[in-house]
Amino acid sequence: MPGMTTLAAASPSAAPSADADGRLAAAVRTWVWTLVLLVVAMVAVGGATRLTGSGLSITEWKPVTGALPPLSHEAWLAEFEKYRQIDQYRLLNAGMSLAEFQFIYWWEWGHRQLGRLLGVVFFIPLIFFWLKGAVTTRLAGGLLFIGALGGLQATVGWIMVASGLEPGMTAVAPIKLTAHLTIASVILALLAWVATGLSTRERAPVSPALARGAKILVALVFLQIALGGLVAGSRAGFTFNTWPLMDGGFSPPLATLFAVDPLIENFVDNVALVQLNHRLVAYALLAFAIWHAVQAWRAGPATSAAKRAVALAGLTSAQAVLGIVTLLLVVPLWAGLAHQVLAMILLIMAVAHLRAARDARAG
Incomplete structure (x- = not known):
């Protein structure tokens, strides 16, 4: 023909x-x-x-x-x-x-x-x-x-x-x-x-809640990296080298946290407040990553989205442990570098998770 x-x-x-x-x-x-x-x-x-x-x-x-x-x-x-x-x-x-x-x-x-x-x-x-x-x-x-x-x-x-x-x-x-x-x-x-x-893009359905969770996860990782920059710049990691307590309590007293004048400079230069903020957001990030993984697993344990969420929760847990080790050892070179590099890997994975979730919804 x-x-x-x-x-x-x-x-x-x-x-x-x-x-x-x-x-x-x-x-x-x-x-x-x-x-x-x-x-x-x-x-x-x-x-x-x-x-x-x-x-x-x-x-x-x-x-x-x-x-x-x-x-x-x-x-x-x-x-x-x-x-x-x-x-x-x-x-x-x-x-x-x-x-x-x-x-x-x-x-x-x-x-x-x-x-x-x-x-x-x-x-x-x-x-x-x-x-x-x-x-x-x-x-x-x-x-x-x-x-x-x-x-x-x-x-x-x-x-x-x-x-x-x-x-x-x-x-x-x-x-x-x-x-x-x-x-x-x-x-x-x-x-x-x-x-x-x-x-290759995933086309399996992703719920709006899971997609929103992926966005929040990326935002928390970004915030934590920025706070880590303040810790590094002010050398706050070389102080209060105990965990889970700081200065004998969950938090130093307010007089210590806000000792610098003007008030706003405490969030940048006061090593006590800078380190406390980094700790608090670390707790929030870890808790949210675990919650996000549980929600994704319940929605469909065999899906790629659930597997990525669980992997992110595991990586966030490893980063939290490494951060504690770095603090307790007073920031040796190997631990400080590993903590910084793992933060970048966590960011890459969180962004990839968000992109895949968005593309799945668009598909």
């Missing part, structure tokens, strides 16, 4: 085209998930930079020429001399050797270099996939917005570092560190949202 002849003639050329489109789609998914992993790596190295006291070792922001580290002994001495002019050196690290300076310098340089790598891995494949038609204009617009947030993140990062270079400062301002961490978390969440949307 003529129609069958036409179809047969078209099939050989159509099949390779479909295969090529499939390979491109898979490549786009792999690329976006790679970006997710790179952002997690950025947060991890940033955490190590903070915990090793390395964040102020590079006192200038040179987006292009700063990619090269000192290449001679004289260049190292020049960088060291710049660091010796700031109060962190004078008040905390006076007498530091060149080798000790090089140790903290490499952490900060590595953090900035990883940011440059992330920019390259983001923009070059984006242009390639866009030209190939593997990325729609709408998706490209969303990705460009994420890229713009990356540029903002770099700027906020320098503003954060500059706050620690001010006279009398030996570390960066807690609120600026929190802003830096929060923007990184937003970037990570948006990338995880895109990556999950590019993957």
Whole structure:
């Protein structure tokens, strides 16, 4: 039949085209998930930079020429001399050797270099996939917005570092560190949202209550990460290193919690209130994650949504235990880093859970 002849003639050329489109789609998914992993790596190295006291070792922001580290002994001495002019050196690290300076310098340089790598891995494949038609204009617009947030993140990062270079400062301002961490978390969440949307979508029905619960879970994770930034910036984790009690009770007295004037500064700089807030939201997040898992399991234990909710409850429980261990051990490097990285993994899973639930309802 003529129609069958036409179809047969078209099939050989159509099949390779479909295969090529499939390979491109898979490549786009792999690329976006790679970006997710790179952002997690950025947060991890940033955490190590903070915990090793390395964040102020590079006192200038040179987006292009700063990619090269000192290449001679004289260049190292020049960088060291710049660091010796700031109060962190004078008040905390006076007498530091060149080798000790090089140790903290490499952490900060590595953090900035990883940011440059992330920019390259983001923009070059984006242009390639866009030209190939593997990325729609709408998706490209969303990705460009994420890229713009990356540029903002770099700027906020320098503003954060500059706050620690001010006279009398030996570390960066807690609120600026929190802003830096929060923007990184937003970037990570948006990338995880895109990556999950590019993957196979679940079409099993999801109740409105379960979808709302997934939204609340993401919001609580974001809030807890921001409060964790304040704990890190104010070094609140190095105080009140007991659990479940603080200063012999569930909470320190009000005179301790609100000792700073003006009142609002207690929520940023008062280590007692900052740590208490982080604890309270941790309890709320853990309780809600468990409740959400129970509700999802009751609605349908064999569904993907229920399995994801249970996994999230388990991960939240592990994060809570790790947070307690980190506090009791007075924030050793390994525990502080693990706690920060696990928070990012929890955020990725919560966002993926929300995206899958939303797509299921839309389907």
